[in-house]
Amino acid sequence: MLEITDLHASVDDKAILKGLNLQIRPGEVHAIMGPNGSGKSTLSHVLAGRPGYEVRGSIQFNKRNLLDLVPEERAWAGLFLAFQYPVEIPGVSNANFMRSALNQVRCQRGLPVLEASDFLKLIREKAALVQLDPSFLSRPVNMGFSGGEKKRNEIFQMAMLDPKLAILDETDSGLDIDALRIVAEGVTKLRREDNSFLVITHYQRLLDHLKPDIVHVLIDGKIMRTGDYTLALELEEKGYDWLKAETV
Amino acid sequence: MAQSGNGMIPSTIPDTPPTANWPTSQIEAWKYTDLRHLAEGLLWNPGNESLQPWFIRPHEMLAYFSGSGSPKKAVTGSDAFTSIIHSGTQGGWQLHIPAGLSSNTPLRVVYTPVSPSGWSAFNHHLYVEQGAHLTLIEENEEEEPLATEPMFDQSQDAKSIPLCTMTMHHLQVHLERGAELKLIRIFRCPKSKAFVHQVDTHQEEGSKLEVQTVAMGSGIIRNNVHIQQRGNHCSSGLLGLSVAFGGGHIDQYSRIQHHSLEGNSHQHYKAIAAINSTTIFNGVLRVEPQAQQTNAYQRSSNLMLDPAAHRIGHKSKGFMRPGKVNAKPELQIFADNVKCSHGATVGKLNTDSIFYLQSRGLSFEEAQRILTLAFAMEIIDQLEDESLRSEVIKQLDLLQWH
Ligand SMILES: Nc1ncnc2c1ncn2[C@@H]1O[C@H](COP(=O)(O)OP(=O)(O)OP(=O)(O)O)[C@@H](O)[C@H]1O
Ligand SMILES: [Mg+2]
Numbered sequence: 298m299l300e301i302t303d304l305h306a307s308v309d310d311k312a313i314l315k316g317l318n319l320q321i322r323p324g325e326v327h328a329i330m331g332p333n334g335s336g337k338s339t340l341s342h343v344l345a346g347r348p349g350y351e352v353r354g355s356i357q358f359n360k361r362n363l364l365d366l367v368p369e370e371r372a373w374a375g376l377f378l379a380f381q382y383p384v385e386i387p388g389v390s391n392a393n394f395m396r397s398a399l400n401q402v403r404c405q406r407g408l409p410v411l412e413a414s415d416f417l418k419l420i421r422e423k424a425a426l427v428q429l430d431p432s433f434l435s436r437p438v439n440m441g442f443s444g445g446e447k448k449r450n451e452i453f454q455m456a457m458l459d460p461k462l463a464i465l466d467e468t469d470s471g472l473d474i475d476a477l478r479i480v481a482e483g484v485t486k487l488r489r490e491d492n493s494f495l496v497i498t499h500y501q502r503l504l505d506h507l508k509p510d511i512v513h514v515l516i517d518g519k520i521m522r523t524g525d526y527t528l529a530l531e532l533e534e535k536g537y538d539w540l541k542a543e544t545v
Numbered sequence: 546m547a548q549s550g551n552g553m554i555p556s557t558i559p560d561t562p563p564t565a566n567w568p569t570s571q572i573e574a575w576k577y578t579d580l581r582h583l584a585e586g587l588l589w590n591p592g593n594e595s596l597q598p599w600f601i602r603p604h605e606m607l608a609y610f611s612g613s614g615s616p617k618k619a620v621t622g623s624d625a626f627t628s629i630i631h632s633g634t635q636g637g638w639q640l641h642i643p644a645g646l647s648s649n650t651p652l653r654v655v656y657t658p659v660s661p662s663g664w665s666a667f668n669h670h671l672y673v674e675q676g677a678h679l680t681l682i683e684e685n686e687e688e689e690p691l692a693t694e695p696m697f698d699q700s701q702d703a704k705s706i707p708l709c710t711m712t713m714h715h716l717q718v719h720l721e722r723g724a725e726l727k728l729i730r731i732f733r734c735p736k737s738k739a740f741v742h743q744v745d746t747h748q749e750e751g752s753k754l755e756v757q758t759v760a761m762g763s764g765i766i767r768n769n770v771h772i773q774q775r776g777n778h779c780s781s782g783l784l785g786l787s788v789a790f791g792g793g794h795i796d797q798y799s800r801i802q803h804h805s806l807e808g809n810s811h812q813h814y815k816a817i818a819a820i821n822s823t824t825i826f827n828g829v830l831r832v833e834p835q836a837q838q839t840n841a842y843q844r845s846s847n848l849m850l851d852p853a854a855h856r857i858g859h860k861s862k863g864f865m866r867p868g869k870v871n872a873k874p875e876l877q878i879f880a881d882n883v884k885c886s887h888g889a890t891v892g893k894l895n896t897d898s899i900f901y902l903q904s905r906g907l908s909f910e911e912a913q914r915i916l917t918l919a920f921a922m923e924i925i926d927q928l929e930d931e932s933l934r935s936e937v938i939k940q941l942d943l944l945q946w947h
Contacts, residue, residue: 398907405906
């Protein structure tokens with residue numbers, strides 16, 4: 298599904314990712330943990346194609362060279378990023394936004410454009426999945442949404458666009474306990490054998506729900522350690538210092 | 546009762562060309578749009594009796610008087626522009642709305658293209674008597690729809706292209722006590738044409754005025770709205786949207802003068818300057834010493850579209866410069882007990898927003914289109930004419946991004 302080899306990324310000559318390797322196979326859930334500023338969001342941005350980074354290395358995504366694709370082409374190919382800080386877009390309603398996006402994506406994937414009634418059905422169904430109040434659909438994208446509502450809206454968009462690989466960048470931060478469970482259940486329902494998740498998080502709690510297959514620790518722009526779910530438990534207990542100590 | 550075509554007065558048409566004393570950029574109010582420069586090489590176009598480059602189309606029958614001769618009370622000004630209009634005028638329409646009359650159906654004035662080429666001037670009067678209500682839609686018609694060609698093809702500023710026609714209108718409005726007028730205008734201007742419009746309004750006590758203006762095109766548009774609040778408790782609202790593309794130059798100028806007690810005025814202008822194009826907003830708000838308890842605000846928000854925002858590696862196909870914006874609020878407050886505020890912003894599309902939309906599968910062009918429309922929507926939503934709203938949305942949709 299995804300194969301990252303020796304990935305470097307810098308902004309204004311400041312190196313952030315420093316030779317990162319990562320492989321995700323279909324059906325897997327991976328978690329990335331790591332201290333603040335270690336480069337987790339940068340990795341997610343580079344994967345989604347955000348401009349402004351100097352990037353070296355290779356990223357294969359379902360046999361395509363991801364770095365050759367512009368952001369929308371990556372979305373068409375099945376990549377989705379749930380932003381750590383979702384952007385507010387005044388003047389564009391959530392529902393219209395999703396209609397344009399979904400039709401564009403479907404069109405690129407060779408699927409017919411949805412009839413209005415089918416779209417309505419789908420949008421209701423997916424909103425219910427993450428228990429997003431339908432009133433949010435007519436509101437401008439993320440405008441005035443609370444932190445937790447924005448995160449829920451990201452998962453709603455993910456459910457609408459049905460990606461092959463979804464990257465969740467701290468989607469659990471800012472969620473209350475119930476919302477966290479709802480989001481985790483939503484993700485679990487969307488799991489299939491042919492899609493994968495890359496979950497960036499600081500907290501054990503989300504991983505308790507999601508049961509990741511593989512846990513990575515990202516420190517100073519590199520994957521410092523990879524293990525199974527027990528690695529997350531170990532981090533919870535010991536923090537990152539023991540790993541950082543190994544770096545030097 | 547009146548039919549289509551009523552409301553016009555034959556005017557005395559001068560047969561010798563007027564010696565026009567054009568306003569130039571030396572005059573502060575005309576700093577960005579120099580009429581003398583524009584008129585260079587243009588001949589005066591003396592109309593004739595049969596030339597009536599406008600018609601009035603009542604949506605339904607509406608009672609009004611068609612005055613003849615001079616209006617009850619002309620609001621003539623003495624500035625450079627008015628003196629040109631008055632020396633070169635080829636006539637105009639005149640409407641008189643009798644006291645107490647009010648109608649929900651708007652009246653539509655349509656200016657048709659003037660031929661032959663050259664410059665032409667028209668002078669119109671609108672008199673709304675005590676307590677009468679009127680909605681007037683004013684628009685100009687063009688032979689062809691506005692250009693939709695890709696913006697990068699337009700290698701030149703509208704101001705550097707020789708004009709073939711310049712059409713000028715001066716509308717003088719008098720609102721008597723308690724009169725209410727909604728003036729909804731759309732000006733469309735293709736390349737190599739200039740459209741200059743000025744409305745001078747005199748408001749008596751308790752009168753209400755709303756002016757909504759949409760100006761779009763790749764030619765030159767100058768729109769002046771001058772308001773004199775002469776009676777107490779007047780209110781004036783101005784709403785404006787400029788969409789300049791393909792090298793277009795759109796200059797919106799407003800001048801509101803509060804002379805009396807407890808006047809209200811609010812202005813909200815938005816402008817989109819696409820690649821190679823220019824928009825200007827210059828709003829003068831003047832509160833005289835006796836105009837206590839005035840409540841006024843002015844807001845101008847401007848969006849510049851920038852070719853540099855285009856995708857890296859995308860080959861530009863010609864000369865491109867970002868849209869250019871001049872926004873100039875001018876507050877002259879001489880009364881002490883007033884509430885006046887203003888704000889002007891100039892910005893580009895937010896790159897984070899573009900990326901966010903792209904990450905959901907919308908193309909770079911589509912993302913910009915959506916965000917630009919969203920910017921304009923705040924004004925479009927307030928336009929009180931359905932067909933105008935959809936026309937503006939369509940025009941924005943036709944802007945090409947690559
Ligand atoms: N545009 C930028 N300009 C300069 N520095 C940047 C830029 N983007 C990221 N950085 C720096 O790169 C480092 C990694 O940032 P990143 O956002 O990827 O961290 P993170 O691991 O996601 O942290 P957190 O856990 O706090 O979300 C930080 O030191 C950050 O300040
Ligand atoms: Mg982060």
